Amino acid sequence: MDRVVVGITGASGIPYGIRLLEVLKEFDVEIHLTCSPSASLVHEHEGDGRSWDDVLALADVVHDNDNLAASISSGSFKAKAMAVIPCSGTTIGKLASGISDNLVTRSALVMLKERRPLILVPRETPLNTIYIDNMLKLSNAGAIIAPASPAFYNKPKTLDDNVNFIVGRVLDLLGYDSDIFSRWEGIE
Numbered sequence: 001m002d003r004v005v006v007g008i009t010g011a012s013g014i015p016y017g018i019r020l021l022e023v024l025k026e027f028d029v030e031i032h033l034t035c036s037p038s039a040s041l042v043h044e045h046e047g048d049g050r051s052w053d054d055v056l057a058l059a060d061v062v063h064d065n066d067n068l069a070a071s072i073s074s075g076s077f078k079a080k081a082m083a084v085i086p087c088s089g090t091t092i093g094k095l096a097s098g099i100s101d102n103l104v105t106r107s108a109l110v111m112l113k114e115r116r117p118l119i120l121v122p123r124e125t126p127l128n129t130i131y132i133d134n135m136l137k138l139s140n141a142g143a144i145i146a147p148a149s150p151a152f153y154n155k156p157k158t159l160d161d162n163v164n165f166i167v168g169r170v171l172d173l174l175g176y177d178s179d180i181f182s183r184w185e186g187i188e
Contacts (some may be wrong), residue, residue, distance in 0.1 A: 005082035005111070006059065008105040010038025013086030013123035014046045015159075019167045020085055020091045022059035027176050029188050032079065033059035033101040036091070065103045072107040073107050078139050081117035081174050085167075086148065089124050089131050093137035097145070112141050115126055119173045121166070123148040144173055154182035159178060 008017035017039075017098045023173045024031050027086060031055065040052045047055075063070040071077045082093060084104060091104060111118040120143050124131060146169060148181035150162035161181070168181035 001093075002027075002080040003032060003078060004029050004149070005032045005034070005079045005107055006082035007087075007089045007091075007108060008033070008039045009033040009084060009086060009088040009104060010036050010042050010088035011088035011091075011123050012042060012046065013092065014039065014043045014123070015048065015163050016121060016123070016166055016170075017085045018048070018055055018058070018147060019163050020071060020083060020108060020170060022169060023171060023178060023180060024176070025044065025058065026178075029080075029176075030061070031059045032061045032063060034063040034065050034072065034107065036065055036088070036102065036104055038088075063103055067103055068106055070102070070103055070107075071115070073103060075110050075114045077110075079107075079111070081119065082108060082111045083119040083121065083174060084169055085121040085137070086123045087120040089134075092120065092122060092131060092134045092138065095120075096137040108143075112138075113145060117144060117173065117175075118143045119146055119170055120144070121146050121170060122146055144183065146170060146173060153184055 049135045095107045164180040171178045
């Protein structure tokens with residue numbers, strides 16, 4: 001069984017992280033989750049009515065963000081990939097500087113050192129030069145930067161359509177094929 005690590009930070013866009021957890025449950029994957037303390041605060045404003053405990057229950061294993069000795073903090077823990085969704089500008093800055101002061105940053109930096117897929121989903125806009133430089137540094141180090149920029153060729157009708165597009169693209173990057181969004185089929 002594959003293991004996937006999901007990090008949820010305090011950037012706006014918590015529904016993306018929650019939806020990824022929901023859809024990953026449909027695959028043969030063990031989901032390991034760690035969240036920054038501000039993620040639950042943002043959830044209070046962006047959540048869909050379920051409790052934070054209900055969100056955490058979507059994962060198979062929840063790791064305390066303060067526990068730098070958790071299994072996912074080691075390169076010997078065989079995770080297929082990690083997605084930080086949403087990924088705050090603060091987290092991007094820490095990662096670009098090599099700072100592993102919590103479990104989200106430590107496990108993400110482990111993915112980079114082990115040359116395993118690390119998908120970062122920033123939701124900030126506009127982007128200042130510092131964020132852009134930090135994302136470039138992370139991209140050069142092997143991270144995949146997948147901004148939460150929904151498409152419109154699929155004619156989204158609801159906010160869920162846009163969330164599913166972003167989560168579907170992240171699933172592609174993680175190596176899981178999903179039909180939760182309409183793919184571009186070209187013009188003939």
